[in-house]
Amino acid sequence: MDGDRRGRRERFPYGLAHLGLGEVEREISPEEPPPLAANEGLRLIGKDTRRWDARAKVTGEARYTVDVDMAGMLHAAVLRSPFAHARILSIDLSAAENAPGVHAGIDLVGAAADRPPAVVRYVGQPVVALAAESRVLAEEALRLVEIDYQELPFVIDPEPAGRPDAPVVYDLSEVADAPSAGLPATPRAELLLGNVLGPGGEHESSDVTAALEQADTVVGGTYRTQVQTHCCMEPHAIVASWRKDCLDVWMSTQFIAGVRVELAEYFGIPLSRVRVRAAAIGGGFGSKSRLGLYGRAAAGLSRLARAPVRLVYRRDEEQIDSGNRSSSEQHLRIGANRDGTLAAISLVSYGNAGIAFGAGVGFIATGLYRCDRVAALHSDVFTHTAPSCAMRGPGNTQGAFALEQCIDELAERLGMDPLDLRDRIDQSTVRREERRLGAERIGWHRRSGPGRGAGPIKHGLGVAQSLWPALVQTNAACEVRLWRDGVVEVLSSVQDIGTGVGTTLAQVVAEELGLEPDQVRVRIGDTEYPSGPPSYGSRTTASITPPARTAAWRLQESLLRAVAAAWQVDAADLVLEQGRIRLRGDPDRRISWREAAATLRTDRISAVADRTDDYGGFRSRAGDAAVARGELGGVQFAEVEVDTETGFIRVQRVVAVQDCGRPINPRQVESQVQGGVLMGISYALLEERILDPRTGRVLNPNFVDYKLLGAGEVPEIDVILLENYQGLSASDAYGVAEPSNIPTAAAVANAVYNAIGVRIRSLPMTPATVLRALGSLSGEDR
């Protein structure tokens, strides 16, 4: 309930629809729309609907930031450090700035005579940016920049970096400058020793060691995950244009409203003087969440040059310096009682986020299963490598790989089926259902013991679970407009990075107004519209669909009042259904939507709604975001084939059972889940950012040697979507992007164990890795 307004009691559908829905009563504000029926009773919501921008994308008409041209636009290029660690004694831009076609130059490290020398800390760190009349001219001019580097010792591997004698990335006075890869936002400098920042832990329990000693059985191991890069198909791109005191920006970003705030703060101008737009966005996956140094550089260059500046990363820059999923080393031990209940979980983890911090992986180990004694002690280890940032399920994807394999191992030790063990220790009724449905679909009963079967080709089945918080951006608003000529628009600054949120909005508004989705014009991706949520954290749908519905509902009320006034009847006697308004009890008094709109006094009316608090409140809040009471889950089953002579793994089938509250567009959700699964398989089998051990350079900053899953790796993917109603908001809808990516590698790894009887504890599971685990012909050091 908001504020101190008197609420009204309403009943909402509750529970898993396929088991039969119950009801829950909530007290909600009078400003909130009536409860939305379960999908089965709705016309559009819950039905497959064509993506709003599919036509533009399949015809090539969709415009991305890389396609944006402006009159007089300049092109930027960035000079990057060739050294993993160096002091910059001087930078001379004069020759470069005077090169043909160059209009402006910026030093990005703040090298100045009166300050201590700037330090670069990874190969590829941006040092200088220039804007010129063409990209080619800008890059040629970069060769004229004179930089005096003093090379310093460096360390790129987290293991040696953690030793006391390692070359230090930050000293105590510098570590406050370290970028954050996620949570927390500021480093706890008091925990820094050498390159090790930590240990810190959200859950600490001193009884854990004792409990492990006393447990009936303990399983454990050391798990290692690799650095993965986002590989957005559209590289990072921004076009910045200053006009007098206004900044006009196009950006390939996951959060235009956030970028606007960052730009306004950085340049010290009011929010209202910054406009950020995103047309189509070619992927983000967490790497395009903030303005970034490149964003500030483009805007700064534009201001200096007094012309629009476009900055687009080349593919190698994209692979080197657009963020990455941090690597991890996890020492996990789980103690259990004979009946399977957990006695203690101890996780000691190290995250390598390069020069960034905040690479924790303990959330899933401490949150997925019931256990009274839990200790998750995490340390970040700094290395002279590019900073990590959030990537699709940050922390949990790495954590699931270790946790779910450990649980699998525990099940085997106890002689229990891995699903039966989870039934015992997992409190989530939703996941219980997901396990049951998925097991049935994949044919879990076919699973035999590990390593069975004659011949070198082995088959196996595995399972793993997902956990992600249900996040809500409370700073989210939506406007719905009705024009006198009958056109309906939904407006928000929310951006569609490929999830199809535009379609979702059209469906929600059309459902409320009795229209068809293609009768609702979707206007998003512009900060001139009410501020919408970011497209990260799997929170977009949960944040924007309630205000979209509420705004449509309020607009409907306004329209009914207008018609009531025109007809001189009571608005309560009017009904809006299927695009027509009629008077109760008088079949002859009915008009079309268009006719109704024509009764408006003004050209257009609009209703704006904010994302109000969840009914019954949130679990917690921080800034513009909150954690909802529910959580997002998911259970995935994988079936694999392993060639034990070559180490080649083929994933044959995945069954992904996911929940996202109320699915609004099942086919769109299915696309998202398939995408999460495929990215998870790619992470499990193929991807790795590879560094040259001697120089710290990225050896594979391209799509040839950084291996991405292609059509040949795609298994059969069965997506089962649960409808899970909780009555928490006007739409009760959530996201699924991260939950669908988190468990996949773990499910594949468990299936591989089932196939070959050897557990692979490091990623990626390439033929080389598998052969080594099997005891290959020639032992090799890696």
Next chain:
Amino acid sequence: MEPFAWRQAVTPEDAAGYSTSTTARAMLTVAGMPDRQHVLIKAGGVDLLDLMKQGVAAPRCLVDISRIGELEGVSQAADGSVRIGALTTLAELAGSPLIRQNYPALSQAAAGAASPQIRNRATLGGNLLQRPRCWYFRSASYHCTRKGGAHCFAFEGDNRYHAVFGNHGCAIVHPSTPATPLVAYGGSVEMTDARGRRRQIALEDFFLLPEADLHRENSLAAQEILTAVHLPAHVGGRHASYLQVAEKAAFDWPLAAVAAVLDLDRTGRCRRANIILGAVAPVPWRSAAAETALGGSEITPEAARAAARAAVAGAAPLSRNGYKLSLVDALVRRAVLAAAGSDSAGPG
């Protein structure tokens, strides 16, 4: 790419005359800065454009041979030998009924190489002459031995994809997938120079080990154009197979490959075996020991295992590529059995 001038050649001799160097020689530099003096030949340009975009090749002029008609086409002579014009694309090669029928291992290797987009453009000549994929070689940041520097960075660096045989002084693997079966079939290459003088040399002899020449993979001379690849006539009793393992199912460089071409007599005994390994050495690597192990024998699983064991003997793995020996072992065994008609081969 650096700017360059452009010329369309009409005959191979003209093209040879206009060019000043092979790509390999042009990429050989003293200080690591790309050499801008040369005029280079461009066929499909798949590899050349990639090298130029990487900044390791920067010719001042390209001579385009891609429209020279006499370099196209697959034809069979009266004696049954086959001539494949150097401009034949991998797609044309894979789609040729003649090749598929008589040289199935070659057809298969060509069909599985790269992507449909690249197969539609990449010429067989260009594919044989392409430069190595070694990430140190391809990067302008490393002035490695092969480019005229003093150091091979792979030995102490990341050498997971590098050579386990013949890797003295340089650890590249030969990047051409079709080359492996071509050598197994006894193919040869034909070249012409600016004056129209032709020469032909066995493909196996055309490729050079680092110990023979650290700076180039083959003996193409400056101002020579590859004009055709020749294959001896198919003979009865010849059985062939091609198998490879890569990390990805498609559009990936093999980790290891084997082409087995066996001449079996009517009793099923092996008269002559050609076992050529791909992606494990700087040249398509003839495994003489494996061939000897099969000589005169029936191809049984035992014999295949013996051949496989022999194939990995004498390997010199580096710090990160020892796993390739397991792959060679499995592939040789499976390829030999597959060639002989057994059906115990695994996924390739």
Next chain:
Amino acid sequence: MDVADQRTGERPEAAGLVGPGPVPVALRVNGELRRIAVEPRTTLAEALRGPLGLKGTKLACDHGACSACSVWLDGRVVASCSILAIEIGDREVTSIEGLASYGALHPVQEAFIAHDAVQCGFCTPGLVMSCAALLASNPRPGPDQVRAAISGHVCRCGTYPHVIRAMRSLAGPGGAGHGR
């Protein structure tokens, strides 16, 4: 440019040497003859996205490794980032803009929309070109043939399953090929 013909000693201009500065190039693109002036080093992708004003063709890697920039050259799929504009000659270039005719979408485009084979869309034009080329040579492709036809593509969002489903829907029941 000082490249004297070593055989005949002819002056360069007489021997057809052009560039490195901009050179007039005539291209047949989407059925129209277009005349532009570009340097020899300009790729077809750059020419399409620049002077030809056809931005539907996308550049994701610029090295021929992802096929996002796929167009047709005489009806065959090629990576436009790996071809020079100057070498096209009289061959026919078809870009994504040339696929739909008179406002009607190509069946592949319709199928992609109907089966949600699109997410962020950046790789989509290239995928559509590959699938349309497949359909032109094989009206009833089986799943293995679809996979082979799109094997050069990188799609980070993971549209492959819906792309395969879209193409299967065009093949109708009993399409050729077997397998997944």
